[in-house]
Amino acid sequence: MNSFTYSRADAVATAVRETTADPVAKFIAGGTNLLDLMKENVERPGHLVDITRLPLHQIETLPEGGLRLGALMTNAQTAYHPEVERRYPLLSKTILAGATAQLRNMATDGGNLLQRTRCYYFYDTATPCNKREPGTGCSAVGGYNRIHAILGTSEHCIATHPSDMAVALAALKAVVNVTGPDGERSIELADFHRLPGDEPQYDNTLRPGELITSIDLPAQGFAEHYTYLKLRDRASYAFALVSVAVGLDMDGDTIREARIALGGVAHKPWRKPEAEALLHGQPATKENFRQVAEALVQGAKGYSSNTFKIELAKRAIVRALQLAVDMQQPSPAL
Known part of the structure; x- marks a missing residue:
């Protein structure tokens, strides 16, 4: 693991400002994916901005009847929240189908959307990988690719997104709210993640410095079927x-x-x-x-x-x- 500096943000604006000022900075909350990537030298941030103390730990009812999930709610807290279990059981069941109980206790909802592929070649720094090092090639295309993608692929990458939670959020037509140096904006989940195309190094449509603050669920939760x-x-x-x-x-x-x-x-x-x-x-x-x-x-x-x-x-x-x-x-x- 490379050396890095560390700071703890006390406000969303502070966190955004720190990561915008430093191109090698990363947000860290639960760390269940980022720390693994750092240990494998796949991710090498020079600075970590701890966002765990930001006021993003709540679930709120929206005026139009939906539900807003704070980005720092853990997967476990979300899955077992009474309103999620009652109104969005699809989301609750999907979260519980992923990872271990220990990981669900640490992983955050915002971080879940940002987790990176579990492609073997992405994690193996001895092999070419366009997602890790653009322009080096995709080892999976001609290699062992049993877990890889069959839809939306390109010649540059056939990796899959690993999240369970994101699949349920896609079915529910969730909206991701973010704050960045240019202010706040909302992104429909269908537009949040990217297909690989010619730039597989980019997993999503976040702009530099943007932080996920919450996830909105619409009123329709399909609780009966x-x-x-x-x-x-x-x-x-x-x-x-x-x-x-x-x-x-x-x-x-x-x-x-x-x-x-x-x-x-x-x-x-x-x-x-x-x-x-x-x-x-x-x-x-x-x-x-x-x-x-x-x-x-x-x-x-x-x-x-x-x-x-x-x-x-x-x-x-x-x-x-x-x-x-x-x-x-x-x-x-x-």
Whole structure:
């Protein structure tokens, strides 16, 4: 690990000012991902700005009926918050499907969105990686790529985003609020994370110095028909090969509205509103579920070791939709 300096911010403006003034500075809160990256010499910040004492530790009801999650709420606090459990059980269940209890007690909601890929080559500084060192190449394209992306890839990167929580937030159409040197702005979650394109070193659309302050959930939480299906190599504490977050608004056996987000398959949580629309006003049948699964995965590209993910994703979508209709939840992680 490289040497670095450290300071503790007492206000959002102070934290933003410190990181804006120092191009090698990073915010740190729970540190559950950043510290690992520093130990592996993947991230080498020259200065850390501790934001844990900023007043971003609350969950508040919004005037229009939604919920605002403070960016420094831990994953555990959010998952077990009574209002989240009652109104947004999809988010609660999804958070509990990720990481260990110890990590959920430390990881923050804002930090969860910013965690970086778990691509083996990204972590291995002895191998070329465009995300770590732009222009060096992508070792995963021609290497062992079983866990890698099948959607939204480019010749420069086929890494996946590892977050479970972000998949549920995508299905819920959450909004990320940030503060930076140019003031405050809000970013729809669909626009927060990036596809790799020609610049895979950038995971999201944050500008230099910007800090996530909160995450807004809309009033519609799909509390009556939802599920999070996570397929992985072992039953607990593993990243998703494919995951599916589903929220349905139903009138009897008819689907009024459907939200479907996929994890483990792309550089960002994967949604296609035009595919979801195929279910609107339609009966909840397996035939209709298969149709939307085909549409969601259309254009998928497998590589040498991960082609199986294409069919796995289709089957997972159908299964998750049926679970949401029947309100049966997959077995919880151990």
